[in-house]
Amino acid sequence: MHQKAVHRVPVLIVGGSLVGLSTSVFLGRLGVPHLLVERHSGTSRHPRGRGNNVRTMELFRVAGIEPDIKEAASLLAGNHGILQAPTLVGDAGEWLFKHIDPGGGLARLSPTGWCLCSQNDLEPVLLEGARRLGGDLRYSHQLESFEQDADGVRALVLDRGADKHYTVRADYLVAADGPRSPVRTRLGITQSGPGALFANVSVTFRSKLLADVVGDRRFICCYLTDENADGALLPVDNQEHWVFHVPWHPENGETLDEFTEERLQRHIRRAVGVPDLDVEVTGKASWIAAERVADQYSRGRVFLVGDSAHEMSPTGAFGSNTGIQDAHNLAWKLAAVLDGRAGTGLLDSYHAERRPVALATSARASARSVEHSHPGFAPAPGVGSGRRGGILNVVLGYRYTEGAVLGTDAEQPVIPDGLKLTGAPGTRAPHMWLRRGSERLSTLDLYERSLVLLSDARTTTNWHEAALRIAEAQGVRLDAHRIGADLTPDDTAADWTEVHGTTRDGAILIRPDGFVAWRSPEAVPDPDTTLRKTVGTLLHTV
CATH class of the missing domain: 3.50.50.60 (FAD/NAD(P)-binding domain)
Incomplete structure (x- = not known):
């Protein structure tokens, strides 16, 4: 009813x-x-x-x-990298990559990291x-x-x-x-792409002895390559709880019912390389990888x-x-x-x-x-x-070449060959550490609830005042910060204008999702009109 x-x-x-x-x-x-x-x-x-x-x-x-x-x-927290090995017995195998951030260079780009x-x-x-x-x-x-x-x-x-x-x-x-x-x-929305790529049965299991076999190899995932028992092993707690992805071939008529507990135990033991490994299957779920x-x-x-x-x-x-x-x-x-x-x-x-x-x-x-x-x-x-x-x-480097962005280059690829977060419209705004009184924060921490205009405290162009007037007159959520006044770089050697691809007389407008909406590298004759038109175009209010 x-x-x-x-x-x-x-x-x-x-x-x-x-x-x-x-x-x-x-x-x-x-x-x-x-x-x-x-x-x-x-x-x-x-x-x-x-x-x-x-x-x-x-x-x-x-x-x-x-x-x-x-x-x-x-x-x-201590697991890193993907290992590929014939079995886990002995030290054969190679790391496809051992650390997601070798050398710690990510800290220059972001206030956080992978988790x-x-x-x-x-x-x-x-x-x-x-x-x-x-x-x-x-x-x-x-x-x-x-x-x-x-x-x-x-x-x-x-x-x-x-x-x-x-x-x-x-x-x-x-x-x-x-x-x-x-x-x-x-x-009735259709999809594009190659479609199904491969299928797996994901098995959760308990094994108290496997941790000794793994040793100090704290991987995110290990691809085990025995031709009759390949698959991917993932730790859950590095002690006794594990996941194993067993390849499944429905295209060959293989059914899920064929993946009995005995078969899964036998597969995992052979893949690991320990015939008498304790394997208690606690669950299984099928999934199909696809590109659509x-x-x-x-x-x-x-x-x-x-x-x-x-x-x-x-x-x-x-x-x-x-x-x-x-x-x-x-x-x-x-x-x-x-x-x-x-x-x-x-x-x-x-x-x-x-x-x-x-x-x-x-x-x-x-x-x-x-x-x-x-x-x-x-x-x-x-x-x-x-x-x-x-x-x-x-x-981090993907860009929006069209949408709620102004001044983008539509000819640029969505994913660039290299990583250059320099404040270009359509890219994720650069990270740098700032001080607000005794508080230390990233520029990225400023972006969530409103558009944000950054300008320089040393400029004679009234970007800051223009933003405040527009926010009040039009009811737009638009915050404005003067770097060097209410916010100062935590590193005195860091030039925020250089980081953001502008000058002390320019300004940059960041969206609530942290992407650059628009940038003016130099001063303009009438910042009020420029900013009003920019905000109106972005928000579709003009």
């Missing part, structure tokens, strides 16, 4: 895994009321994807939950943070259907525990409902984020990180539109910005799987043949 539309909310999030929960956290930080429904009864119990890259950790840092995540990740936190440990932290911020999160609640009109979305939700339906009326719907996304299917990207990221008032928008090979953990960054990109735009500070045209920039990033990143993920000879991956001709090389330019 259907109830009346008693639930009215600005944003309905469908899906409560990593990306859905992150969407809730980011909307909560911006004060946007929302409801999240997830058909499962709770957070993930399986220790799936674990690599949270530096850009994702920057977002969690600004959202105030970085310390909680690091605490949840403490068991694997190894398994999904089953990360999701409860996000859940607690989301609820603390006022999110209405409902597990065992499933979206049954939805329809949209010019004014919003009407969704029918099933409370699986009470076996009752209710209706939600929302301004916008965000679909974080996974790779098979019923929402995407209902919208949705052809549209939105339709009307419905938006796709995470796996519903893109699937990627797991090598490099690009998929979940790209999804979390989707959510962050979309959240500030929804907040601005719902608050009346931006026109609805701003929401079109979500597709324009995030889809090219997913296309480029998914191709890099497949190439990395080929480069690392991921167990079970026998790529079809042309798949994974794209550019390879470093990871930082993929993680």
Whole structure:
């Protein structure tokens, strides 16, 4: 029996895994009321994807939950690199890479770093943070259907525990409902890409003796290459809890029922190289790696984020990180539109910005799987043949060549060959340490709730005053800081203008997601008019 539309909310999030929960956290930080429904009864119990890259950790840092995540990740804090070996007996094998940040150079680029936190440990932290911020999160609640009109979305939700339906009326719907996304299917949005790449059965198991075999090799993952028992071994606690990804070949008619406990035990023992290894299988879950990207990221008032928008090979953990960054990109735009500070045209920039990033990143993920000879991956001709090389330019260096940015070079690749974070429009704003009184903070800590204009305290151009006047007159969320006045570089040798690609008479405008929206390297005759037109164009209010 259907109830009346008693639930009215600005944003309905469908899906409560990593990306859905992150969407809730980011909307909560911006004060946007929302409801999240997830058909499962709770957070993930399986220790799936674990690599949270530096850009994702920057977002969690600004959202105030970085310390909680690091605490949840403490068991694997000392694990680094990917090892490839015939077995774990003896010292044969090679490190595909041993350290994600050799030499510690990342500290010049970011106030944080990579964090190894398994999904089953990360999701409860996000859940607690989301609820603390006022999110209405409902597990065992499933979206049954939805329809949209010019004014919003009407969704029918099933409370699986009470076996009752209710209706939600929302301004916008965000679909974080996974790779098979019923929402995407209902919208009729197609996908592009090679499709399925390879399949695995992910096995959780307990072994007290395996830690002695592993020894002091504290890897993130170990690819074991026995031709009859290959796979990937991942530590959960470095002591007795482990995960093993066993290649599965459904294309050859192999069924999941064939992966009996006895077969899995035999496979793991042979892969490790210890015939009598104690292996207690505690769970298994199948998954299929794929490279697909949705052809549209939105339709009307419905938006796709995470796996519903893109699937990627797991090598490099690009998929979940790209999804979390989707959510962050979309959240500030929804907040601005719902608050009346931006026109609805701003929401079109979500597709324009995030889809090219997913296309480029998914191709890099497949190439990395080929480069690392991921167990079970026998790529079809042309798949994974794209550019390879470093990871930082993929993680931090991607750029928006169109969207809510002005002054970009559309001819530049989305992912550059090298990493140059110099304040160019469309790139992640540079990091440098500042002082505000006794407080030490990164420039990146300034960007979350508003547009931010940085100018120099030594300039005679009234950028700062112009920003304050526009914010007051137009009700725009626009903060302004004068470097050298309210904020000073922590390193007296650091020149913020050089770092940001401007001069003491110029200015730079940063979006709430930390990307450069616009930059003026020099003074202009009328900063009020210039800034007013710039902000109006970016926010679609002119």
